Amino acid sequence: MMSMNSKQPHFAMHPTLPEHKYPSLHSSSEAIRRACLPTPPLQSNIFASLDETLLARAEALAAVDIAVSQGKSHPFKPDATYHTMNSVPCTSTSTVPLVASAAAVVGAAGLASICDSDTDPRELEAFAERFKQRRIKLGVTQADVGSALANLKIPGVGSLSQSTICRFESLTLSHNNMIALKPILQAWLEEAEGAQREKMNKPELFNGGEKKRKRTSIAAPEKRSLEAYFAVQPRPSSEKIAAIAEKLDLKKNVVRVWFCNQRQKQKRMKFSATY
DNA sequence: ATGCATGAGGT
DNA sequence: CCTCATGCATA
Numbered sequence: 001m002m003s004m005n006s007k008q009p010h011f012a013m014h015p016t017l018p019e020h021k022y023p024s025l026h027s028s029s030e031a032i033r034r035a036c037l038p039t040p041p042l043q044s045n046i047f048a049s050l051d052e053t054l055l056a057r058a059e060a061l062a063a064v065d066i067a068v069s070q071g072k073s074h075p076f077k078p079d080a081t082y083h084t085m086n087s088v089p090c091t092s093t094s095t096v097p098l099v100a101s102a103a104a105v106v107g108a109a110g111l112a113s114i115c116d117s118d119t120d121p122r123e124l125e126a127f128a129e130r131f132k133q134r135r136i137k138l139g140v141t142q143a144d145v146g147s148a149l150a151n152l153k154i155p156g157v158g159s160l161s162q163s164t165i166c167r168f169e170s171l172t173l174s175h176n177n178m179i180a181l182k183p184i185l186q187a188w189l190e191e192a193e194g195a196q197r198e199k200m201n202k203p204e205l206f207n208g209g210e211k212k213r214k215r216t217s218i219a220a221p222e223k224r225s226l227e228a229y230f231a232v233q234p235r236p237s238s239e240k241i242a243a244i245a246e247k248l249d250l251k252k253n254v255v256r257v258w259f260c261n262q263r264q265k266q267k268r269m270k271f272s273a274t275y
Numbered sequence: 276a277t278g279c280a281t282g283a284g285g286t
Numbered sequence: 287c288c289t290c291a292t293g294c295a296t297a
Contacts, residue, residue, distance in 0.1 A: 161293050166276060177291060215279055215295050238287075256287085257280060264290070 121269065124178045125171060131185055132169040138192055142166050149188055157184055171269045178269060218258065222248045226255070230262050 117123050135145060143162035150159040160181075167173045168181050218226070225248055229236065236244065236259065245252040265271065 163277080163293055164291080167292090170276075172277085173292095174290070180291090213280075213294055217278080217296090235288085254279080258278095260288075260290095261279065263288090267290090 118182060119175075119179055121175065124175075124182060124269075127182055127186070128169050128171055128178075131189060134189055134193065135169075138196060140192065142169070145185070145188060148192070149184065152184075152188055152191060154184065154187065173269065174264075174267050175269050175272075216251075216254055218250065218254070222250060226258055226262075230259065234259070234263055234266075 135142075140148070141162070142165035145165050146160040146162055148159075149157060164173075164181075165185075168178065168185065171178065173181070226244070229244055233240070238256075241255050241259065242252050244250075245255040248255070
């Protein structure tokens with residue numbers, strides 16, 4: 001009845017990304033990344049047979065894990081910046097569908113060519129910082145930037161949430177995501193600074209929804225167990241997920257999503273290289 | 276700032 | 287069912 005009718009005006013976001021603008025965020029880059037990956041080693045069959053052993057083992061590990069108190073256990077480091085991740089030998093020379101002439105539009109410096117400098121982690125890091133600094137100077141919040149993006153009228157680009165802007169600034173997005181967003185945010189920045197020079201800007205607001213979504217909260221003990229399982233098998237089968245879900249008394253889908261999110265987390269720029 | 280969730284596109 | 291980009295809700 002009222003499960004999920006109208007949330008927010010889903011502008012033209014992901015579903016309509018004109019694949020002739022940015023290095024198609026999906027498929028291609030995926031293959032490239034995999035090709036560049038060092039080693040996709042074991043961890044598949046060894047655990048196949050001993051399920052129960054695995055679970056027990058993992059929980060035991062979890063216990064030890066917390067006892068030692070994060071000495072080096074999990075792959076995440078909240079402070080690990082990605083400089084060592086320069087493993088981007090994938091010559092970016094392929095994805096440049098020349099949009100040059102459109103330079104007159106936004107001001108010639110926006111989303112034109114995608115050169116090495118745009119894919120360089122260091123450059124992205126530097127840009128993210130400059131971006132935040134200038135954004136603040138403009139007196140604009142992350143949320144403001146997000147909604148203002150829709151005013152740029154860039155084909156295929158709609159608004160973004162405060163979450164995404166925040167993640168961009170803190171580099172907690174995938175490398176590819178950073179690369180795709182950079183030109184857009186850069187265009188906004190220039191636009192905003194130019195507009196301010198003249199007069200003022202016009203903040204954009206949109207409707208207040210109805211229908212709240214509830215966020216499941218996984219308790220610390222369960223989370224520890226999940227982390228332990230994850231350390232041993234990041235991609236459990238449906239059956240294993242079910243087993244884990246039952247042991248931890250969580251809904252199977254919650255567990256499945258938790259693993260998905262955990263995998264994504266590992267791939268974020270800030271965490272990917274250092275572990 | 277970040278945890279859990281959704282949906283599109285791919286296997 | 288997965289990966290990825292994103293977002294709502296919330297600490």
